[in-house]
Amino acid sequence: MDSIKSFKGYGKVDEHQHQEFRRKTRKRLIIIIVAAIVLVTVIVGVVVGTVVHKRKGDSSSDNAAPTSELTPAASLDAVCSVTQYPASCFSSMSTLETANTSDPKVLFKISLQVAIKELSKLVDFPAKLIEKSNDTRVREALKVCENVLNDALDSLNNSVSSSKIDDMRTWLSTSMTDQETCLDALDELNSTILEEVRTAMENSTEFVSNSLAIVTKILSLLADFSSPIHRRLLATESGFPSWLSAGDRRLLQNTNSTTVQQVTVAKDGTGDFKTIAEAVDIVPTNSKTRFVVYVKEGVYEENVVLDKNKWNVLMYGDGKDKTIVSGSKNFIDGTPTFHTATFAVAGKGFMAKDMKFINTAGAAKHQAVAFRSGSDMSVYYNCAFDAYQDTLYAHSNRQFYRDCDITGTIDFIFGNAAVVFQNCNIQPRQPLPNQFNTITAQGKKDPNQNTGISIQKCTFSALDKNLTAPTYLGRPWKEYSTTVIMQSTIEAFLNPLGWTEWISNVDPPRTIFYAEYQNSGPGSSVDQRVKWVGYKSSLTEDEAGKFTVGSFIQGQEWLPITSVRFDNSL
Numbered sequence: 001m002d003s004i005k006s007f008k009g010y011g012k013v014d015e016h017q018h019q020e021f022r023r024k025t026r027k028r029l030i031i032i033i034v035a036a037i038v039l040v041t042v043i044v045g046v047v048v049g050t051v052v053h054k055r056k057g058d059s060s061s062d063n064a065a066p067t068s069e070l071t072p073a074a075s076l077d078a079v080c081s082v083t084q085y086p087a088s089c090f091s092s093m094s095t096l097e098t099a100n101t102s103d104p105k106v107l108f109k110i111s112l113q114v115a116i117k118e119l120s121k122l123v124d125f126p127a128k129l130i131e132k133s134n135d136t137r138v139r140e141a142l143k144v145c146e147n148v149l150n151d152a153l154d155s156l157n158n159s160v161s162s163s164k165i166d167d168m169r170t171w172l173s174t175s176m177t178d179q180e181t182c183l184d185a186l187d188e189l190n191s192t193i194l195e196e197v198r199t200a201m202e203n204s205t206e207f208v209s210n211s212l213a214i215v216t217k218i219l220s221l222l223a224d225f226s227s228p229i230h231r232r233l234l235a236t237e238s239g240f241p242s243w244l245s246a247g248d249r250r251l252l253q254n255t256n257s258t259t260v261q262q263v264t265v266a267k268d269g270t271g272d273f274k275t276i277a278e279a280v281d282i283v284p285t286n287s288k289t290r291f292v293v294y295v296k297e298g299v300y301e302e303n304v305v306l307d308k309n310k311w312n313v314l315m316y317g318d319g320k321d322k323t324i325v326s327g328s329k330n331f332i333d334g335t336p337t338f339h340t341a342t343f344a345v346a347g348k349g350f351m352a353k354d355m356k357f358i359n360t361a362g363a364a365k366h367q368a369v370a371f372r373s374g375s376d377m378s379v380y381y382n383c384a385f386d387a388y389q390d391t392l393y394a395h396s397n398r399q400f401y402r403d404c405d406i407t408g409t410i411d412f413i414f415g416n417a418a419v420v421f422q423n424c425n426i427q428p429r430q431p432l433p434n435q436f437n438t439i440t441a442q443g444k445k446d447p448n449q450n451t452g453i454s455i456q457k458c459t460f461s462a463l464d465k466n467l468t469a470p471t472y473l474g475r476p477w478k479e480y481s482t483t484v485i486m487q488s489t490i491e492a493f494l495n496p497l498g499w500t501e502w503i504s505n506v507d508p509p510r511t512i513f514y515a516e517y518q519n520s521g522p523g524s525s526v527d528q529r530v531k532w533v534g535y536k537s538s539l540t541e542d543e544a545g546k547f548t549v550g551s552f553i554q555g556q557e558w559l560p561i562t563s564v565r566f567d568n569s570l
Contacts, residue, residue, distance in 0.1 A: 440474030
């Protein structure tokens with residue numbers, strides 16, 4: 001029988017580690033506050049000096065005022081000062097000949113090259129450990145590491161070729177999440193090799209964090225001072241994120257379009273394939289055009305994976321109660337959480353419509369994911385996700401869910417994507433005896449990641465009329481966990497505290513951001529909510545606006561007006 005404290009060791013730290021983190025956090029905050037006054041002057045000097053120098057070079061006027069520029073060493077020091085790891089930032093770049101520059105954009109590119117070089121040395125490390133291990137569970141966890149470390153490297157390489165601030169921040173955030181996922185897979189086993197892997201990954205995680213900080217705090221500032229590296233488009237009238245092309249809009253309105261390649265899956269043999277996996281196998285690699293898979297009514301008992309090279313797939317069924325993908329992989333039977341998903345997608349631009357994804361393992365099998373997504377700029381419309389613990393793994397990148405049903409018990413919406421849920425039905429169910437429910441568990445690890453869970457205009461209601469387990473909106477999984485519930489209806493099942501700790505009776509770090517805004521219903525009262533430093537029982541309109549489709553996931557840039565209804569703002 002599980003006790004109330006026993007479930008989900010995935011990424012969990014003990015109380016001593018937690019207190020040590022809080023002590024270090026307080027010390028870091030003091031240092032940051034004291035240094036900020038000096039640093040902001042130096043940083044702005046670097047940025048303004050760069051912009052003014054550029055403008056002088058572009059100007060034909062002889063009357064431009066002279067400007068003084070920082071030396072390359074001083075510029076590098078200023079740029080590195082905004083990072084979480086300034087010492088490793090400076091030491092990793094200062095000896096490179098290419099770093100003899102005062103241009104922050106060049107220094108950022110160099111920081112990326114340093115991170116790529118370090119991570120490239122790491123991708124073969126799990127395979128070496130697999131050869132040495134006789135523990136089946138550890139070997140399976142290390143296979144997760146193989147997968148995600150390769151994905152992390154791909155995200156870094158994508159960042160090199162991009163000129164868009166939001167894209168770079170997303171892909172660098174994802175690279176960090178991928179590396180953290182490797183550690184999570186080992187941590188949930190309490191593996192003895194966890195610290196060995198953590199030590200081996202120390203440089204790569206720090207270097208990626210450094211690049212993320214530079215793009216967030218320097219390049220974004222540079223864009224504000226000068227012609228931006230990337231200027232956001234004005235929101236469309238409807239405001240839906242413009243992830244989809246005009247052709248995709250038509251597809252969502254009419255999935256029977258003959259202008260795209262389309263295959264049909266049918267269990268009864270009336271289609272092109274009898275299984276979804278067979279259809280996925282023929283999806284072109286890295287296709288820039290939409291590939292449509294129609295899945296006829298039926299229950300498809302299979303585990304499906306669309307890897308990172310399967311781009312721009314639209315998969316639709318006959319309805320979320322008719323086309324069902326079912327699996328039962330779970331942690332108790334030996335599968336790492338990451339690999340338990342009935343359906344997993346990593347390739348960018350994925351869309352799902354009118355389908356249901358379930359994991360039938362049940363509450364006693366602990367972590368058992370129904371759907372995992374690491375697909376950037378992905379859309380899920382009128383779908384259902386059904387399981388118990390860890391139902392929906394919104395792992396990474398930018399995601400949008402509309403008119404979906406999500407059911408579960410413990411941490412049943414979790415991960416570290418930048419994700420917005422709109423007009424969804426979120427339904428906790430009865431867990432095992434002596435357990436409680438937590439609807440969300442957000443995994444933001446670094447303050448500069450642009451990730452978090454935003455739930456807007458949804459309905460929170462109990463799936464079971466006899467739900468008696470204490471139920472909470474969520475709990476902070478990592479040091480910078482970020483979750484906002486706004487403009488939603490919350491029924492009476494919710495515990496008045498609203499939220500709960502990751503570690504019982506230990507307040508979460510001050511660095512989390514949890515908030516509620518303009519919710520309604522009997523469970524929406526904030527009078528008895530938790531008193532955490534990182535929790536806000538109310539937000540201003542401007543603060544809440546940062547978590548809308550348009551702002552939080554840059555929606556107007558990748559989802560144009562479609563037949564899928566949405567709200568771009570508050």
